[in-house]
Amino acid sequence: MTPGDIEDAVAAAMPRAVEDLKALVSIPSVAFPGHPEEEVHRAAAAVESLLRDAGLPTVRQIPVAGSFPAVYAEAPAPPGAPTVLLYAHYDVQPPGDPALWDTPAFEPTEIDGAVYGRGAADDKSGIITHLTALRAFDGRFPVGVRVIIEGQEEYAGERLERFVEENPDLVRADAIIVADCGNPAVGDPAVTTSLRGMAAVTVEVRTLKDALHSGSFGGPAPDALSALMRMLVALHDDNGDVRVPGLEKGVFDGDAGTDEEFRQGAGVLDGVSLVGTGSIADRIWGSYAITVTGLDVPTVSGAVNAIQAVARARVTIRVPAANDPKTALSDVTAYLEAQAPWGVHVTFSDVSVGSGFQAPAGGPARAALDRAMTRAFGREPRDVGQGGGIPLVATLQRQFPEAELLLFGAEDEAARIHAPNERVVIDELRRVATAEALFLLEYGAS
Structure with missing residues (x-):
C-alpha cells in the first residue's frame, strides 16, 4: 500500500x-x-x-x-x-x-x-x-x-x-x-x-455522634462541614498556589500558550482570574495541583437546620512527572491532619495512585x-x-x-x-x- x-x-x-x-x-x-x-x-x-x-x-x-x-x-x-x-x-x-x-x-x-x-x-x-x-x-x-x-x-x-x-x-x-x-x-x-502522576483520597471528618438542631446547639457544637472546609481552604495560598510542604512548584521546558489562550480553552468566565503563579506550562505540566473533586454533604435543596456530624471530600493531587505520587499523598494527608481544628476526628480512605x-x-x-x-x-x-x-x-x-x-x-x-x-x-x-x-x-x- x-x-x-x-x-x-x-x-x-x-x-x-x-x-x-x-x-x-x-x-x-x-x-x-x-x-x-x-x-x-x-x-x-x-x-x-x-x-x-x-x-x-x-x-x-x-x-x-x-x-x-x-x-x-x-x-x-x-x-x-x-x-x-x-x-x-x-x-x-x-x-x-x-x-x-x-x-x-x-x-x-x-x-x-x-x-x-x-x-x-x-x-x-x-x-x-x-x-x-x-x-x-x-x-x-x-x-x-x-x-x-x-x-x-x-x-x-x-x-x-x-x-x-x-x-x-x-x-x-x-x-x-x-x-x-x-x-x-x-x-x-x-x-x-x-x-503528571496522580493520587486521590477521600478525607472524612467526624465531630458528633449525630447531627444536631442548629438552633439548640449552634455555636459551641463543632460542625464537621465547617472543619472540613477550613482544612481544604488551607491547601492553597491566596494566589492559588499549593502551600503543602514538600509539594514545591516546578518548571516545564515547553510552551503551553498564553494565559488568554488558556482562558478560552478552559472557558474561564469574564472577570474571573486564573490561579497560581508561573507560566501556564509550569502550572499544568511542571507543578503540583490539588483539586477537591467531590463533597458528601447535604444538598441545598434538601438542607435542614442541622449541624453536621460528618462530612467527606474527595481530594485529587496531580504530581509532576519526575515525582512520587505516594510521597505527595503522604504529604497532603499529613498536612490536612495538621490543619484539622477543634480536635476533630479525621480518617482517610479509598486511596488511588498512578505514576507520571x-x-x-x-x-x-x-x-x-x-x-x-x-x-x-x-x-x-x-x-x-x-x-x-x-x-x-x-x-x-x-x-x-x-x-x-x-x-x-x-x-x-x-x-x-x-x-x-x-x-x-x-x-x-x-x-x-x-x-x-x-x-x-x-x-x-x-
Missing part, C-alpha cells in the same frame, strides 16, 4: 467509524462504584466484536484481578517487522449533573461536525482511532499488532498495571501507542512527552510518527505535556525500557473531557486515524 492508499482507505472508513463511535458512546460504561456493572461488561463485549471485525485473528477478553476485563487482540508480525502495541480504554467518567448537558450524556449527538457524549473523546475516540487505522490494511498488517483496551482506567487503573507486571509477554512490543491524549487545538498536531511519565529522546518509531503526523495534518507535531495521568504508561516504560512510547490522540483542549458536553471533532478523528495508519505503514517498512 502507498500513503495515498492509506489516506483513501481511512477517508472511506469514516462514516462507519462515526457510527461505531456513537454505538460505543451510547453504552454508559462507568466503572466507578455504584454504577451498573453490566453496562461496563456490555462495552467490553462491543469492543471485542469491533476488534474481530478489524481483521485481527486473535481477540478475547482477559480477566484483570479486582477489575473489569481487558479486551486483547493480536496479529503476528511479518518476517523481520516490529510489533506495535495499541492501547485505549472503554470505561468513562460519570456524567455528573444531567442538567449541565446540552444533549443527554449517553445519547451521542452529531452537531456541526462533532460527536457529543460522555466518552466521545476520552477515550472511545482512542478505540475508534485504532480500529480505523487497522481497517485501512484489510487484515494485511505491515507490523505485528497487539491491542489492549482496558475497562477501569478512570477509576483505580493500577489494577491493569499489576496485570502487565505479571504478564509482560502478552503486551511486549517495540513501540507502544497510547491513544488517550490529544492536541492543544483542533488541527494542531502534538505528541505528549510528559504526564517522561519520554526519553525519540528513536525510529518517533521519527516515523513525526513524518506520519506531518502528512496527516499538513504540519509537524510538537512536544507537549499533559496535566492528567494515565496509570499504565509508567508501568509500560518501566517494564519495557527499550520500547518507544508514543502518546497522541483525537482529544483537544476544548473537548471537555471529564466535564459536561464532552465532544470529539470528526475531522480530527480522521486525521489522527490517518496518522496512526501511516505510522504503521512506515514503521513496518523501516
Whole structure:
C-alpha cells in the first residue's frame, strides 16, 4: 500500500467509524462504584466484536484481578517487522449533573461536525482511532499488532498495571501507542512527552455522634462541614498556589500558550482570574495541583437546620512527572491532619495512585510518527505535556525500557473531557486515524 492508499482507505472508513463511535458512546460504561456493572461488561463485549471485525485473528477478553476485563487482540508480525502495541480504554467518567448537558450524556449527538457524549473523546475516540487505522490494511498488517483496551482506567487503573507486571509477554512490543491524549487545538498536531502522576483520597471528618438542631446547639457544637472546609481552604495560598510542604512548584521546558489562550480553552468566565503563579506550562505540566473533586454533604435543596456530624471530600493531587505520587499523598494527608481544628476526628480512605511519565529522546518509531503526523495534518507535531495521568504508561516504560512510547490522540483542549458536553471533532478523528495508519505503514517498512 502507498500513503495515498492509506489516506483513501481511512477517508472511506469514516462514516462507519462515526457510527461505531456513537454505538460505543451510547453504552454508559462507568466503572466507578455504584454504577451498573453490566453496562461496563456490555462495552467490553462491543469492543471485542469491533476488534474481530478489524481483521485481527486473535481477540478475547482477559480477566484483570479486582477489575473489569481487558479486551486483547493480536496479529503476528511479518518476517523481520516490529510489533506495535495499541492501547485505549472503554470505561468513562460519570456524567455528573444531567442538567449541565446540552444533549443527554449517553445519547451521542452529531452537531456541526462533532460527536457529543460522555466518552466521545476520552477515550472511545482512542478505540475508534485504532480500529480505523487497522481497517485501512484489510487484515494485511505491515507490523505485528497487539491491542489492549482496558475497562477501569478512570477509576483505580493500577489494577491493569499489576496485570502487565505479571504478564509482560502478552503486551511486549517495540513501540507502544497510547491513544488517550490529544492536541492543544483542533488541527494542531502534538505528541505528549510528559504526564503528571496522580493520587486521590477521600478525607472524612467526624465531630458528633449525630447531627444536631442548629438552633439548640449552634455555636459551641463543632460542625464537621465547617472543619472540613477550613482544612481544604488551607491547601492553597491566596494566589492559588499549593502551600503543602514538600509539594514545591516546578518548571516545564515547553510552551503551553498564553494565559488568554488558556482562558478560552478552559472557558474561564469574564472577570474571573486564573490561579497560581508561573507560566501556564509550569502550572499544568511542571507543578503540583490539588483539586477537591467531590463533597458528601447535604444538598441545598434538601438542607435542614442541622449541624453536621460528618462530612467527606474527595481530594485529587496531580504530581509532576519526575515525582512520587505516594510521597505527595503522604504529604497532603499529613498536612490536612495538621490543619484539622477543634480536635476533630479525621480518617482517610479509598486511596488511588498512578505514576507520571517522561519520554526519553525519540528513536525510529518517533521519527516515523513525526513524518506520519506531518502528512496527516499538513504540519509537524510538537512536544507537549499533559496535566492528567494515565496509570499504565509508567508501568509500560518501566517494564519495557527499550520500547518507544508514543502518546497522541483525537482529544483537544476544548473537548471537555471529564466535564459536561464532552465532544470529539470528526475531522480530527480522521486525521489522527490517518496518522496512526501511516505510522504503521512506515514503521513496518523501516
